[in-house]
Amino acid sequence: MxxxxxxxxxxxxxxxxxxxxxxxxxxxxxxxxxxxxxxxxxxxxxxxxxxxxxxxxxxxxxxxxxxxxxxxxxxxxxxxxxxxxxxxxxxxxxxxxxxxxxxxxxxxxxxxxxxxxxxxxxxxxxxxxxxxxxxxxxxxxxxxxxxxxxxxxxWTNSGRIAEAELYARALELYEHNEMLRQAHAREHEVALTLQKAMLPIHMPLERRNAAVRYRPAQGSLNVCGDWYDMINLSDDRFAVAVGDVVGRGLEAASVMGQLRSALSAAMRVADGPAQALYGLDLYARSLDGALATTTVKIDIDTHTHTLTYSSAGHLPPMLCHPDRHVEYLDQATDVPLAARSRPSHRPQAITTYVPGSVLVLYTDGLVERRDEPIDVGLKRLAEALARYRDQHQEEIADSLLEDLGMNSGTADDAALVVIRL
CATH class of the missing domain: 3.30.450.20 (PAS domain)
Structure with a gap:
């Protein structure tokens, strides 16, 4: 056979x-x-x-x-x-x-x-x-x-009347389902437009050797609340952040925009990442839909070659050293925003880097898969980062998306920031 x-x-x-x-x-x-x-x-x-x-x-x-x-x-x-x-x-x-x-x-x-x-x-x-x-x-x-x-x-035959009624109801249900699909498609389009409008366009990418990628979720109802931001603090210092709002659709996109704007302002005036996230936590408590949002902020000093960071429940950024060793920046991780009954000060950590190292920040859509533990996705990203670290940052970003299967679509949004230090 x-x-x-x-x-x-x-x-x-x-x-x-x-x-x-x-x-x-x-x-x-x-x-x-x-x-x-x-x-x-x-x-x-x-x-x-x-x-x-x-x-x-x-x-x-x-x-x-x-x-x-x-x-x-x-x-x-x-x-x-x-x-x-x-x-x-x-x-x-x-x-x-x-x-x-x-x-x-x-x-x-x-x-x-x-x-x-x-x-x-x-x-x-x-x-x-x-x-x-x-x-x-x-x-x-x-x-x-x-x-x-x-x-x-x-039409006086009761059985045939029932069949005709069933046929009519099936057509009616089909029409209602089509109307719902169209309404959801319109919501998706509005949410994507809102999401794009709230994400930064003019970022100091070339000056800071940075590349950014954003991949919306696959499917008409899966607009989520991922965001990224990067600002200059001085000639020798700049800050970068990524975050992820729980939920989908217009509400998540709206909350994302408000939190990103608030953190962008805090990044400019706060004394370090921990203080910025403490202020953002206070704000998140007054914002419906912000509960359990995760975010991470890093201040980068190109003069002292140091990274100062703090995380509110977010997945750890990765620092790939010239010897291809990948370091997880996970020494200052706290609970997500508004997760505690009372606000408290956030932890902060500092690490050094060698010029030529590569820093990667991302949201969970890049590494999280339903059929495997999150550690598997993190390891996959770390291995890919080590493999491509010698490439230009734009090429690194594209290679990471390809290796992690983002070009064929996923069920969640994914934001990726790659910085050659």
Whole structure:
């Protein structure tokens, strides 16, 4: 059996499958269709392959609802955005009658759209599976040629009424779900816009040999509250911080902006990171949604070659020395913001560095994975940092994102700051 499987003609197998299947590219152009699909749609292969789906099957302008094409487009869009299959409820989608001069045949379908992912994790193809439900609808739900017993009104039959009601409710539920998806997509767009507006654009990156990367979460509802900031304190000193607000959506983006602004102000006037985080903790207690926010701040002195840092529950920054030894800056870690019943002073630590070392700050989306302990992700980042430390900071940032799987999308936001000291 194993030996025989090596000689399967998969093209012939696809064509022989009795389920109607078509293959589309991301532009919704037919790449292939099997014989069952051609039979059920009444088309030849030459009429389908290489042409856009909605050109081959344009929507019926006389359909009173005309929702089939709109719903099908929405399903394809979800597949392309999420990389996941999408099963649709029963849809009416009339087909043009070949040679019928604008004439359409009323048809009902049960579609399932399934992505085929490419090597980079994006959707390369979509398999469109359709089941023709026209006969069932006509026979059971009162279609145009549905049978009725002699002297019997089809819609007085209680079983058929129940089926028709179920069909109507399914369509209604589908429409409500689509409205919710659109509302969530609008919220996502607004939150992303707000998030980008609140993150700093003009940072002293070139002067400080710094590179910044930000990767939003994959999925329409996963806007989170990660932030980063960098400010000049003097010619020889500058400060950098990253943080992560608990929660998602507009509220998290709003809280993120307020906390980032407050910390940015505190960084300019406080006597060191610990004092800045103490002031931020006081502010967070008056801000709804700020509870359990994590953040870390580092003051960098390029004259004395020292790093002074303090952390409010955040993952430890990493310092990669010229000998590729990676040091975790975890000697001044305290609880997240507003986590104590009363505010208290924060710890602070100082470490030295050799010029040419590389400092990395990040949020948990870079290293945290649901199926493994956080230590595994931290070790992965440390090993990658040691491996790429000789690169330019921009290249280091890109290499770290690639090695940690960020370019194919994650369930959480990730902020990354790379500084060559």
């Amino acid at each position: 194993i030996e025989a499987s090596r000689h399967i003609d998969y093209a012939a197998l696809f064509d022989a499958v009795p389920t109607p299947l078509a293959v589309l590219n991301p532009a919704l152009v037919f790449v292939e269709a099997n014989q069952a699909y051609l039979n059920v749609t009444g088309r030849t292969r030459d009429e389908v392959v290489g042409r856009p789906l909605f050109e081959v099957f344009p929507p019926n302008p006389d359909d009173p609802r005309n929702d089939g094409a709109k719903n099908l487009r929405a399903s394809f869009r979800r597949v392309l955005e999420t990389g996941k299959p999408d099963t649709m409820v029963l849809q009416r989608y009339d087909l043009p009658v070949p040679g019928g001069e604008g004439e359409y045949e009323e048809r009902y379908w049960s579609p399932v759209n399934t992505p085929v992912l490419g090597e980079d994790g994006s959707v390369a193809l979509i398999i469109n599976r359709v089941e023709d439900a026209t006969v069932y609808v006509r026979d059971n739900l009162g279609g145009p040629s549905g049978p009725a017993g002699e002297g019997e009104d089809l």
